[in-house]
Amino acid sequence: xxxxxxxxxxxxxxxxxxxxxxxxxxxxxxxxxxxxxxxxxxxxxxxxxxxxxxxxxxxxxxxxxxxxxxxxxxxxxxxxxxxxxxxxxxxxxxxxxxxxxxxxxxxxxxxxxxxxxxxxxxxxxxxxxxxxxxxxxxxxxxxxxxxxxxxxxxxxxxxxxxxxxxxxxxxxxxxxxxxxxxxxxxxxxxxxxxxxxxxxxxxxxxxxxxxxxxxxxxxxxxxxxxxxxxxxxxxxxxxxxxxxxxxxxxxxxxxxxxxxxxxxxxxxxxxxxxxxxxxxxxxxxxxxxxxxxxxxxxxxxxxxxxxxxxxxxxxxxxxxxxxxxxxxxxxxxxxxxxxxxxxx
Amino acid sequence: xxxxxxxxxxxxxxxxxxxxxxxxxxxxxxxxxxxxxxxxxxxxxxxxxxxxxxxxxxxxxxxxxxxxxxxxxxxxxxxxxxxxxxxxxxxxxxxxxxxxxxxxxxxxxxxxxxxxxxxxxxxxxxxxxxxxxxxxxxxxxxxxxxxxxxxxxxxxxxxxxxxxxxxxxxxxxxxxxxxxxxxxxxxxxxxxxxxxxxxxxxxxxxxxxxxxxxxxxxxxxxxxxxxxxxxxxxxxxxxxxxxxxxxxxxxxxxxxxxxxxxxxxxxxxxxxxxxxxxxxxxxxxxxxxxxxxxxxxxxxxxxxxxxxxxxxxxxxxxxxxxxxxxxxxxxxxxxxxxxxxxxx
Numbered sequence: 001x002x003x004x005x006x007x008x009x010x011x012x013x014x015x016x017x018x019x020x021x022x023x024x025x026x027x028x029x030x031x032x033x034x035x036x037x038x039x040x041x042x043x044x045x046x047x048x049x050x051x052x053x054x055x056x057x058x059x060x061x062x063x064x065x066x067x068x069x070x071x072x073x074x075x076x077x078x079x080x081x082x083x084x085x086x087x088x089x090x091x092x093x094x095x096x097x098x099x100x101x102x103x104x105x106x107x108x109x110x111x112x113x114x115x116x117x118x119x120x121x122x123x124x125x126x127x128x129x130x131x132x133x134x135x136x137x138x139x140x141x142x143x144x145x146x147x148x149x150x151x152x153x154x155x156x157x158x159x160x161x162x163x164x165x166x167x168x169x170x171x172x173x174x175x176x177x178x179x180x181x182x183x184x185x186x187x188x189x190x191x192x193x194x195x196x197x198x199x200x201x202x203x204x205x206x207x208x209x210x211x212x213x214x215x216x217x218x219x220x221x222x223x224x225x226x227x228x229x230x231x232x233x234x235x236x237x238x239x240x241x242x243x244x245x246x247x248x249x250x251x252x253x254x255x256x257x258x259x260x261x262x263x264x265x266x267x268x269x270x271x272x273x274x275x276x277x278x279x280x281x282x283x284x285x286x287x288x289x290x291x292x293x294x295x296x297x298x299x300x301x302x303x304x305x306x307x308x309x310x311x312x313x314x315x316x317x318x319x320x321x322x323x324x325x326x327x328x329x330x331x332x333x334x335x336x337x338x339x340x341x342x343x344x
Numbered sequence: 345x346x347x348x349x350x351x352x353x354x355x356x357x358x359x360x361x362x363x364x365x366x367x368x369x370x371x372x373x374x375x376x377x378x379x380x381x382x383x384x385x386x387x388x389x390x391x392x393x394x395x396x397x398x399x400x401x402x403x404x405x406x407x408x409x410x411x412x413x414x415x416x417x418x419x420x421x422x423x424x425x426x427x428x429x430x431x432x433x434x435x436x437x438x439x440x441x442x443x444x445x446x447x448x449x450x451x452x453x454x455x456x457x458x459x460x461x462x463x464x465x466x467x468x469x470x471x472x473x474x475x476x477x478x479x480x481x482x483x484x485x486x487x488x489x490x491x492x493x494x495x496x497x498x499x500x501x502x503x504x505x506x507x508x509x510x511x512x513x514x515x516x517x518x519x520x521x522x523x524x525x526x527x528x529x530x531x532x533x534x535x536x537x538x539x540x541x542x543x544x545x546x547x548x549x550x551x552x553x554x555x556x557x558x559x560x561x562x563x564x565x566x567x568x569x570x571x572x573x574x575x576x577x578x579x580x581x582x583x584x585x586x587x588x589x590x591x592x593x594x595x596x597x598x599x600x601x602x603x604x605x606x607x608x609x610x611x612x613x614x615x616x617x618x619x620x621x622x623x624x625x626x627x628x629x630x631x632x633x634x635x636x637x638x639x640x641x642x643x644x645x646x647x648x649x650x651x652x653x654x655x656x657x658x659x660x661x662x663x664x665x666x667x668x669x670x671x672x673x674x675x676x677x678x679x680x681x682x683x684x685x686x687x688x
Contacts, residue, residue: 035646104524142523146533177484179573180448187489187570210577214585226531227574229523234553234575238582241476241558245618254384261493262603266593339553 003310004094009062009101011297015060016102018044020303025054027304028311033094035085036060060084063101065298071105082106082229086113090101090290096290096310100283100298107143110291117319119326121148123286125161125225125293127232128279133216135279137163140222142229143284147183152176152222152258156202157329158285158322159220165316166309167279175218177227182207189224191249197222201329239274277302280309286322290314314332347654348438351380352425353445355641358522359442362388366649369398371648373656377438379429380404400677401639404428408447411642414448418456420666426450430457433633434606440634440654442625444642451487454628454635459662463670465492467630469569469637470501470506471576472623477560479623481507487628493536496520496566500546501673502629502666509660510653511623519552519562521571526551533568541566545673583618621646624653634658 005021007014014036020093021032022045034041038059045052062080064073076084082101086109089097097114099106103125105273111123115278124140140147156174163172176193178186183194183208197204208217223231250260260267281294290313292307349365351358358380365376366389378385382403389396406424408417421427426445430453434440441458443450456468467483482497483489500518507516517520520537522530527538531552541548542569547663554575594604604611624647625638634657638650 042528131587135641145523145529145534163626177574179489179570185489190489190570210574211581211584213578216582226523226534227571230521230554230571230580231575234557234578237555237558239586240555240584242586245476245614246610249614252605252610255606259603259606259610262519263607266590266596266600266603270593338487 001311001314002031002033002094003307004085004088004097005033005307006085006097006101007041008060009099010294011100013100013301014040015044016299019048019300020298020307021055022048022050023300024304024307025050025165028137028308030147030307030311031056031220032307033058033088035088036063036081039136042292058071058084058088064105066102068102068105069106070102071103071182073105073110074109082109083113086291089291090114090243093203095314096292098294098303098306098310100281100294100303100306102297103142103282103293103296106291106293107284109144110241114289115286116286116292117288117323117326120154120158120286120322122151122154123291124151124158125228126155126159126281126285127276127282127293128167129232129235129276130274131214131216136213136216136219136221138221138223138228138232139285140225140228141232141282142225144225145229146226147224149189149196152193152224152285153196153200153202154326155211156197156204156220156222157200157325159222160202161321162283162313162318163219163287165318167319169219171201171203172219173205174220174222175205175214177210177221177223177231179209180207181209182249182273193222207229223302236276246257246309277305280306283309285318288318289319345655345658346375346377346438347507347651348377348379348427348429349386349647349651350429350443350445350482352404353443354638355444356643357444358384359388359645360404360643362584363392364458364540364642364651365399366392366394368648368651369394372652374651375400377429379432380425381502389605391465396670401575402428408449411450413459414446414452415456417446418453425451427457430454430555430635431446434458439658440636440637442638442647442650442654444625444638444640444647444650445627447486447637447640448628450637451628452654454608454631455487456593458631458633458635459668460630461632462669464502464630466495466498467628468495468502469572469626469659470499470629471516471626471637472511473576473579473621474556474618474620474622475560480557480560480565482485482565482567482572482576484569484572485570485576485626485627488569489573490570491635493533494541496538496544496568497544498535498670499629500541500544500548500564500566502618503566504546505669506627506629506657507563507664509662509665510656515519515565516563517547517549518564518566519549519555520592521557521565521575522551523553523596524551525553537566570658580620588619589673624650627653627657629662631663633663 125143126139469487470483
């Protein structure tokens with residue numbers, strides 16, 4: 001098993017990425033290919049006292065930035081760590097690709113360079129998110145701003161396989177994001193999704209209101225990528241703002257400071273239990289090989305967890321399971337949706 | 345000035361509703377009409393030592409429940425506190441109507457019974473929400489699951505008037521919810537909205553990512569009702585879940601309990617500063633008279649604040665300002681969107 005790692009992606013690259021690789025190598029013993037600026041990578045390996053030959057290094061000269069147009073970047077920056085890494089994945093030089101770099105570029109690159117599983121209309125971005133009841137999968141968190149109901153049915157089906165195989169969850173429940181629980185609520189799109197999900201053999205529990213999502217409304221939450229992105233970002237933003245305000249307020253008086261000190265273990269436990277990097281990054285479900293997006297601000301531990309996630313993904317043979325599931329469960333009516341997989 | 349209050353709407357009706365009316369009467373001295381079960385209302389007034397003749401009471405025998413189909417309920421429950429109250433508003437027996445009851449029914453009833461301001465394509469539900477930078481207005485929070493870009497432009501324009509006149513905010517900024525900041529991001533709908541907002545004389549600051557909303561990304565956040573509902577509910581749900589987990593954890597050890605005790609003033613201050621009822625309820629912007637939705641779990645204070653909000657709304661002449669603004673600023677191209685205002 002070989003994991004290809006974009007050493008240049010993310011706010012803390014390459015230092016934290018390489019450190020994460022070192023930790024993962026130590027803990028899981030899998031082969032990791034580091035793609036990026038070789039000099040920088042070698043320097044970090046040296047500073048961290050890592051065996052320089054324990055990693056394969058592929059030198060690249062470009063980095064895709066967050067503010068670039070994803071598709072243009074993928075097409076034009078041929079020697080970027082992301083494009084080179086994804087092409088290596090496509091060419092079977094590794095079994096998974098992980099990047100903490102531009103989400104948009106990774107989605108575009110994963111779809112264009114690695115390609116979709118036969119029968120999959122669109123890959124969906126699926127982060128694992130903590131809730132009060134445990135982790136759930138949100139799909140699509142932003143790969144497809146506009147979706148057809150058929151995509152959503154496939155998102156549900158792919159996530160079901162992931163939850164079963166990787167997170168060992170029997171019969172995971174699926175909830176559709178809506179503005180009310182009744183079947184007829186929402187838009188024409190949500191009503192069409194509801195119908196498809198209800199008619200499928202998925203463990204569909206119906207519409208879910210956004211308010212219930214942080215409490216753990218379902219194991220899998222499906223929606224279009226616009227709504228999913230909003231859920232993910234509002235959830236993150238709300239949590240961030242609450243803790244930032246709390247912190248400021250705790251620092252405002254000595255009584256509060258003492259209280260904060262006493263509550264330190266509680267805050268720490270909280271952060272640990274609700275650490276969104278605990279289960280790795282967001283999977284791009286539906287590509288021919290594992291493509292994983294680690295959070296942009298990933299530190300070594302988050303990268304290590306994403307590598308563990310890639311390992312589980314590969315070991316559980318998620319891609320073949322999806323491929324078999326699609327063949328069994330779907331009659332693809334919308335052939336025009338099946339454009340060619342690859343663009344060079 | 346007369347405010348019509350649905351005494352039967354919400355989780356704590358009629359007790360907290362009537363208590364809120366008593367407090368508002370004392371503080372603002374405005375006339376309040378209580379619509380609901382007269383016996384229950386009189387009992388509460390008596391128990392609270394309120395002058396029984398200080399309120400006009402209109403007896404009704406029905407209540408619209410949250411689980412009813414909004415449009416059916418409005419059409420069929422002719423003697424419900426909500427329908428009677430909205431009809432009184434229409435007939436100029438009052439200047440504003442407030443309810444903590446079914447949001448869906450209030451939106452349907454406000455639109456069907458009270459009617460839209462001439463030129464307004466669709467009223468939008470607009471709660472005032474706390475952020476780290478102060479309150480902002482979110483519109484549409486769920487009145488229209490599906491929207492046209494023209495609606496969104498009107499939402500922005502109406503909210504601008506509200507923020508200027510009621511919240512005394514000069515030149516409020518408007519942000520469009522999107523999955524990225526660049527103009528071309530998102531769906532065809534968001535791109536069309538962007539174009540319209542950019543071309544208008546609104547203080548449009550461009551796309552806003554959901555993550556930045558709790559930090560106070562703009563004074564007015566516009567989107568379709570499906571997205572707006574998701575933002576509102578995810579924000580509420582995230583805050584609720586964080587405080588519920590914190591509470592459980594604080595109770596789990598004596599050290600944490602002591603820390604929690606010391607932080608009590610901080611928590612209290614937090615709750616006060618970020619109290620979403622501080623600015624009242626959600627306004628249904630675009631109806632011919634003020635229709636305000638108080639939160640379903642409103643207590644007396646929230647109702648009092650909604651009454652103050654109604655007072656400010658009426659005093660600032662928001663409806664006429666919107667009406668003039670629409671006339672000046674819009675050439676209504678989509679005449680077919682202008683169905684008759686009222687349905688009996």
